[in-house]
Amino acid sequence: MSxxxxxxxxxxxxxxxxxxLLIVAREPIHSALSLIMVMVALAALYLLLGAEFxxxxxxxxxxxxxxxxxxxxxxxxxAGVEERTNWSKIAKYAGLPxxxxxxxxxxxxxxxxxxxxxxxxxxxxxxxxxxxxxxxxMLFQKYLFPFEATSILILIAIxxxxxxxxxxx
Amino acid sequence: xxxxxxxxxLVASLVKIAILMAVLMTILAYLSWFERxxxxxxxxxxxxxxxxAHGLLQPLADGIKxxxxxxxxxxxxxxxxxxxxxFLALTLAITTLALIPFGPATVWIFGHETHLVVxxxxxxxxxxxAITSLGVYGVALAGWSSNSKYSLLGGLRSSAQMIxxxxxxxxxxxxxxxxxxxxxxxxxxxxxxxxxxxxxPRWRIVPQFIGxxxxxxxxxxxxxxxxxxxxxxxxxxxxxxxxxxxxxxxxMFFMAEYANMVTVSCLATILFLGGWxxxxxxxxxxxxxxxxxxxxxxxxxxxxxxxxxxRGIARIQLAVxxxxxxxxxxxxxxxxxxxxxxxxxxxTFKMGLxxxxxxxxxSTLPRLRYDQLMSFGWKLLLPVSLLNLxxxxxxxxxxxxxxxx
Amino acid sequence: xxxVPISYYLVLSAxxxxxxxxxxxxxxxxxxxxxxxxxxxxxxxxxxxxxARAHKQLDGLVFVFFVIVVAAAESAVGLAIILTIAQNRxxxxxxxxxxxxx
Numbered sequence: 001m002s003x004x005x006x007x008x009x010x011x012x013x014x015x016x017x018x019x020x021l022l023i024v025a026r027e028p029i030h031s032a033l034s035l036i037m038v039m040v041a042l043a044a045l046y047l048l049l050g051a052e053f054x055x056x057x058x059x060x061x062x063x064x065x066x067x068x069x070x071x072x073x074x075x076x077x078x079a080g081v082e083e084r085t086n087w088s089k090i091a092k093y094a095g096l097p098x099x100x101x102x103x104x105x106x107x108x109x110x111x112x113x114x115x116x117x118x119x120x121x122x123x124x125x126x127x128x129x130x131x132x133x134x135x136x137x138m139l140f141q142k143y144l145f146p147f148e149a150t151s152i153l154i155l156i157a158i159x160x161x162x163x164x165x166x167x168x169x
Numbered sequence: 170x171x172x173x174x175x176x177x178x179l180v181a182s183l184v185k186i187a188i189l190m191a192v193l194m195t196i197l198a199y200l201s202w203f204e205r206x207x208x209x210x211x212x213x214x215x216x217x218x219x220x221x222a223h224g225l226l227q228p229l230a231d232g233i234k235x236x237x238x239x240x241x242x243x244x245x246x247x248x249x250x251x252x253x254x255x256f257l258a259l260t261l262a263i264t265t266l267a268l269i270p271f272g273p274a275t276v277w278i279f280g281h282e283t284h285l286v287v288x289x290x291x292x293x294x295x296x297x298x299a300i301t302s303l304g305v306y307g308v309a310l311a312g313w314s315s316n317s318k319y320s321l322l323g324g325l326r327s328s329a330q331m332i333x334x335x336x337x338x339x340x341x342x343x344x345x346x347x348x349x350x351x352x353x354x355x356x357x358x359x360x361x362x363x364x365x366x367x368x369x370p371r372w373r374i375v376p377q378f379i380g381x382x383x384x385x386x387x388x389x390x391x392x393x394x395x396x397x398x399x400x401x402x403x404x405x406x407x408x409x410x411x412x413x414x415x416x417x418x419x420x421m422f423f424m425a426e427y428a429n430m431v432t433v434s435c436l437a438t439i440l441f442l443g444g445w446x447x448x449x450x451x452x453x454x455x456x457x458x459x460x461x462x463x464x465x466x467x468x469x470x471x472x473x474x475x476x477x478x479x480r481g482i483a484r485i486q487l488a489v490x491x492x493x494x495x496x497x498x499x500x501x502x503x504x505x506x507x508x509x510x511x512x513x514x515x516x517t518f519k520m521g522l523x524x525x526x527x528x529x530x531x532s533t534l535p536r537l538r539y540d541q542l543m544s545f546g547w548k549l550l551l552p553v554s555l556l557n558l559x560x561x562x563x564x565x566x567x568x569x570x571x572x573x574x
Numbered sequence: 575x576x577x578v579p580i581s582y583y584l585v586l587s588a589x590x591x592x593x594x595x596x597x598x599x600x601x602x603x604x605x606x607x608x609x610x611x612x613x614x615x616x617x618x619x620x621x622x623x624x625x626a627r628a629h630k631q632l633d634g635l636v637f638v639f640f641v642i643v644v645a646a647a648e649s650a651v652g653l654a655i656i657l658t659i660a661q662n663r664x665x666x667x668x669x670x671x672x673x674x675x676x
Contacts, residue, residue: 008578012586019593019613028605029250029313035609036306038590042616049583049627054638056295058619061642064302066612066649068309068332073653074605075313075325077660099599103592110584130635132292132352138632139639150643157647164654 007048015041028074032067039063050129177281184278185287186267193266197427198228200524207525208532222483225490238416243316246413250314255414255421258307262428265300268293269435270354272445272512284355285512292352297436298339301391305331307425308393312410324410326539327393333546334390334397340554341383344561345373345440358444372443377561381441383554385526388433390546392426395531399539434523435516442519445512457507460514464498583624590617602668604656608649615645 014037021034039062046055139147172180202217202224209216217224242251270286277283290296305328312324346352349360363371374381390397414422438444449456471491478484501510537545594617597610619638626634656666663671 004578008582012582015586016589016593019590019597022606022609022613023593023597023600027247028603028609029247029310031606031609033250033253033310035613038613039616042620045583045586045620046623048578049623051623051626051635051638052290052292053295054623054635056292056299057639057642059299060295060302061646062612062616064299064305065332066646068305068328069649069653070605070609071306071309071313072325072328073657075309075321077605077657077666095599096596099592099596102595103589106588106592107585110588111581129291130632132295135632135635135639139636143636143640146640150640150647153644154647157650161650161654164651164658 004048008045011041011044011048014038015045029071032070032074035070036063036067039067052129053132053135177279181278181281181283182287185283189266189287190263193263193428193431196431197424198232200427200431201231201423202228203524204528204531207528211529211532222478222487222490225486232420235416235420240416240418241413243413246316247314250310252418254307254311254314255418255425257310258304258425259421259428261300261304261307262425262432265297265432266428266435268297268354269432269439270358270444271516272509273355273359274509274512276509285509286354289353289355293354294342294346294352294357294436294440297432298335301429301432302332302335304425304429305335307422308410311414311422315410315413317413320410320412323412326399327410330393330397330539330542330546331391333543334387334550337383337546337550337554338387338391340551340558341380341387342440344377344380344557347558347561347565348373348376354439354444358439358446361443361446364450370443370446370448372441372446374441377441377557379553380557380561381437383550383557384437384441385523387546387550387554388437389527389530390542392429392433394426394430394527396534396536397542399536399542430524430527431520434520434527437523438516438519442523444519445516447511447515457511458502460510461498461501461507464494464501468492468494468498580624580628584621587617587621587624590614590620604659604666604668604671607668608652608656612645612649615641 018034018038018041022031022038025031025034039058043055043058043063046052046058205227206216206224217227220227220230242248267287268290270284270289272285275282275284308331309324309328312320312322312327315321315324345357349357351357351360361370361372365371365375369375389395447456468491471487471494475484475487475491478487500506591614594610594614597613598607601607601610619641622634622638622641626632626638659671660666665671
């Protein structure tokens with residue numbers, strides 16, 4: 001049980017527990033906190049995979065800005081306790097088992113796939129961390145147009161959010 | 170002992186973390202003393218004076234008070250989030266200090282050769298910003314879970330202020346990154362060696378002065394300090410997001426605020442003021458005696474002050490402090506310690522200068538109103554940081570443009 | 575760091591995606607459903623990064639970058655819509671907003 005294995009299992013269990021808490025939690029604020037837990041565990045897994053810059057961007061943008069937005073909205077709307085509505089019989093007895101079956105089927109076929117066997121030991125000689133310089137070279141040369149397009153997309157999103165949130169005065 | 174031999178990196182890191190935590194907790198406690206004394210002297214009064222000699226035991230008294238106060242929990246609040254928020258704030262504030270290098274020298278811990286940094290990460294600066302951006306949660310969750318109007322409003326305002334100024338904070342640093350070309354803290358500092366015109370040190374504050382001003386202003390707003398501390402000003406919102414907290418949890422918010430101040434000052438020191446580099450050229454080897462000389466001068470002054478004290482117990486305490494300063498000063502003269510202490514000495518000196526600026530602005534400037542605060546951040550600081558970034562980028566690319574065009 | 579086979583990461587990504595689907599289908603607070611969407615996006619990001627590492631190409635990482643940025647834009651607009659819906663219908667239960675017009 002080498003150190004990478006232990007680290008992987010620790011963070012994987014934290015991520016899965018966070019996702020289960022998201023489903024099980026009664027209040028939306030607890031769901032938000034467990035989603036933040038999932039995101040931080042995923043950032044640690046990105047570090048294990050050698051993508052340092054993506055791990056930092058995940059924490060700065062996803063866990064540090066998007067989830068803050070979620071927490072703000074939950075606090076502002078004072079989203080209360082989840083109500084217990086009546087589930088139909090089909091949903092309770094067929095829906096939930098089918099959902100879990102989907103999950104296990106995906107996992108099973110991915111574990112057994114040809115791709116999984118072929119790249120099961122994607123080893124590298126070096127530390128294997130991706131340098132930010134290489135990533136930014138690719139971002140600004142090969143993917144320059146999507147980069148500029150996403151910046152316009154963010155501008156449109158800001159304008160849209162402003163228009164939607166403005167009260168009619 | 171085989172454990173130490175087999176896992177040298179782990180043991181060395183644990184020792185460094187223990188030393189860092191001990192030093193940090195002392196600095197946090199005495200930062201409150203420092204602040205109260207300086208604000209008092211600016212306002213022509215003395216500040217804490219009676220608790221120890223010159224009020225030096227005041228932080229200890231405050232700590233005991235915080236520990237023994239009754240720990241109230243407001244009814245109908247979310248107990249888990251209420252307890253989590255101060256822990257989150259303090260943990261995130263302290264974690265950032267693991268990334269900061271305090272000196273260039275190598276030390277030997279249990280036979281393993283390490284540097285004066287707990288974790289030397291290649292993208293240290295990016296991770297530091299990641300952890301500071303998570304610090305918003307401590308404030309927002311504290312305000313919400315206290316289940317009171319003042320706390321909720323204070324928490325929302327405070328966290329909105331923090332995320333607004335985070336943008337200009339990170340943008341004002343990008344100018345430095347463009348000039349240095351790396352995220353690594355060690356390389357950021359070593360790229361500031363050398364001199365312009367043989368006597369001005371090549372610290373980044375010289376080409377990036379506007380960036381430094383933007384950074385420091387955003388940092389004061391980001392850590393919720395005066396003049397940007399409307400969300401926690403006592404006259405406005407009864408204390409903002411930490412109204413309903415008492416005893417140790419309040420102390421944790423208190424310490425988290427000071428730890429944030431220390432982190433931001435450390436970052437400004439590394440990025441703009443040359444980190445652990447001394448401002449004097451390497452030819453002036455007499456400057457190596459500066460740490461020892463300053464500590465011994467402090468010991469002499471304290472010895473003189475011991476006799477000027479009127480109370481016996483103050484004399485005893487001051488005599489102890491004098492002895493401590495003298496021992497540390499003599500320790501800095503040892504040939505084993507002297508090269509190691511140079512880096513941390515200059516780092517602490519520059520950091521202390523920035524903390525003094527922090528306290529100075531707190532006691533001098535009036536508080537900004539919330540809408541003034543937000544319009545200052547979005548309408549003035551953000552465009553100025555962006556302009557700084559564009560001008561720096563143009564200045565770097567200009568020689569290539571001239572060659573091609 | 576590469577001693578863990580890539581298929582382990584893919585299985586974890588599939589588990590998280592499945593849990594996201596279950597949360598999306600079975601919860602009835604609009605904000606929680608939206609958080610399940612973000613969970614699914616994160617699971618997909620993990621798969622992208624794992625594949626980028628496996629094939630030793632950086633295109634996967636660039637794609638993850640774009641997914642994160644687009645998720646940020648989408649959540650801004652989506653939460654603004656949720657705020658408007660909550661103000662109009664005074665309820666956050668998704669079963670009460672199942673009509674286009676009152």
